[in-house]
Amino acid sequence: METHPFAAAPAGSPTLDSLPVEPLLTSEFDTDPGSVYERLRSTYGPVAPVGLMGVPVWLVLDYREVLEVLRNDTVWRRDVRHWRARAERRLPRDWPLLAGYEVRQTMFLDDEEHRAARLTHHSAMRPFQDGHSPEGWELRAAVAKYADDLIALLAAESGTSGFADLAAQYTRPLLLMVTTKLFGCPVELGDEMVMDLWRMLDGGPDAGPATERALGAMTRLAAHRRSRPGEDLTSYMLLSDPSLSDEQLGRELFMNAVYLNDITGNMVCNTLLEVLRGNATVRRSVATGQLGETVNRAALVNPPTANLCFRFAGRDVRLGNFWIRAGDIVSPSVAAAHRDLLAIGTSHLVDSTVSTRAHLAWGAGPHQCPSAARELAGMIVTTAVGRIFEHFARAELTLPPDQLPWRTGPVVRGLRLLPVRYELSAGAPVAGRAGGPGASAGVAAGAGDDGAALAGVAPEPSGRGGSGLLGALRRMMFGGRRGGG
Ligand code: HEM
Incomplete structure (x- = not known):
């Protein structure tokens, strides 16, 4: 995965605030969240912009990207004070x-x-x-x-x-x-x-x-x-x-x-x-x-x-098909990552069968x-x-x-x-x-x-x-x- 350690997001690449977002919490999500994750994945790829009670959030859907966000705490920060929208009082x-x-x-x-x-x-x-x-x-x-x-x-x-x-x-x-x-x-x-x-x-x-x-x-x-x-x-x-x-x-x-x-x-x-x-x-x-x-x-x-605690980007970083800006909010979706893992059970990420211990x-x-x-x-x-x-x-x-x-x-x-x-x-x-x-x-x-x-x-x-x-x-x-x- 390219993380472009010191790169800034290219001018003109879409920002979270500029993208149209679909509200995540719908009656469809309550009854069949898997379909919602699949639709988001097919529309946006491994990372999708979604609305959470009126606030735009990046939802991370693929196993590899979720693992990257969970493991790399120098980029993906936990302290809520890193959240730009909160610091700028825009919530x-x-x-x-x-x-x-x-x-x-x-x-x-x-x-x-x-x-x-x-x-x-x-x-x-x-x-x-x-x-x-x-x-x-x-x-x-x-x-x-x-x-x-x-x-x-x-x-x-x-x-x-x-x-x-x-x-x-x-x-x-x-x-x-x-x-x-x-x-x-x-x-x-x-x-x-x-x-x-x-x-x-x-x-x-x-x-x-x-x-x-x-x-x-x-x-x-x-x-x-x-x-x-x-x-x-x-x-x-x-x-x-x-x-x-x-x-x-x-x-x-x-x-x-x-x-x-x-x-x-x-x-x-x-x-x-x-x-x-x-x-x-x-x-x-x-x-x-x-x-x-x-x-x-x-x-x-x-x-x-299903979806773990928010992380906040410590700097501009590319994830999936988007540039995440420093201070953006990101939610790693374990439930979506597991669907991805089960679907790719025979691919490059895991051996011939998915180890059940690979769950997140x-x-x-x-x-x-x-x-x-x-x-x-x-x-x-x-x-x-x-x-x-x-x-x-x-x-x-x-x-x-x-x-x-x-x-x-x-x-x-x-x-x-x-x-x-x-x-x-x-x-x-x-x-x-x-x-x-x-x-x-x-x-x-x-x-x-x-x-x-x-x-x-x-x-x-x-x-x-x-x-x-x-x-x-x-x-x-x-x-x-x-x-x-
Ligand atoms: C089946 C039950 C449990 C599950 C599925 C579970 C799952 C998790 C997950 C997913 C995280 C990481 C969250 C994130 O990265 O956003 C976490 C962190 C944590 N859990 Fe558990 N947990 C369980 C039970 C417990 C219990 C019983 C305790 C203590 C009594 C506990 C104490 C903690 C603590 C202290 C952390 C924070 C670790 C840190 O931030 O360094 N957990 N747990």
Whole structure:
């Protein structure tokens, strides 16, 4: 690829602002983003100008170009201050996608500042990375137990066969329970926090206030763990970098919460969906018990972060058929790159078959998901998916795949619901049995202490504990220890 290291864009070559742009977020994009990527590719080549809520953005579509943007951080900068349109105050007022980018944390730092921040994440996460340390072992056991408890609750509420939403009744509460434990939250995190993260990522009209709420909760958590350290990620981040202020640690936790709840949850749902919709190669990997392969294959077809975070050109550079000007905004599309990769599976880029590990769902280059976080997330996804396969004798979608409700947004390819008709197997966990919910109050070790100090981490929607599945969950996790300390 020609990058013309020191060349400036030739006079007269089209600029992003001068090109007509097609809005990316349409109902067609919600239902069939692949067709939109293909049309853009056939019109413009590997890089296309698109409109994102009224702002022109370069969307990078081909695998080779996406990899170049992800790997070359000297040209493709992360700090939003490199964005010319923002610096020149040309963005629409309250442009909803900006809220998340104004939260200055590891992902949006460059150079030495980025390397130091990344190291803090890495060392704080390392104890949880594998099952050899006490923290790693305990977390693994907890994830499996939470999954079993949720399946038992489902059986208690809806019977051993019936209808369920595997997004709202299984995946989201599971990840909230994991986050509560891993982060050392003294009060339970509620579904409301996940909805705020959706609002921020999808660019909802209230993205700004939603971001502030989630950030506020994480900052209070940081302050709490500073005064009461435990064996959790928040406390380990402080150990790793004691100079972190509550506000900065809150920002880092906020970003981790996005990945741990929303992105990990989407990887669980998207993997389950590929199996349920009958993707033959995905199913074959399930049949042979290769869950890691199942997740990789599903991530190739439908990566949870369809389009990665924006990059900003550090100088004029040619990419695809265009000259990108210094300060232009660029969005690398993992979903489009994967389509390209699958289409060229037998070409020069990959050997005779595409390795499923060539997927870019974890990113690539200096900002890729840190290895400890990947291990952790991979364990959570395979456990969550594996427990469903283990305990469900049958599960089928209750909607045709092309009628499933997807979220509208540029970043995440996520289902609003994953509705199934199910039948549990004979050995599935049942509420009340030893080890089932009710027997498990306090599974979130470290939770429940000093909850009052964090009042407002998660607003409680329906009184103490609430009703229905989430209420049962709250009682299960915190038992009689709520508000103690
Ligand atoms: C299945 C779940 C996950 C997926 C698919 C995923 C994917 C990614 C991707 C694609 C990036 C790079 C984004 C970009 O370059 O624009 C990233 C970065 C990151 N992820 Fe993950 N991630 C997952 C889970 C997690 C978890 C559980 C954590 C921590 C609790 C985490 C922590 C991070 C951090 C700290 C970064 C920023 C790295 C940097 O900028 O240097 N991730 N992740």
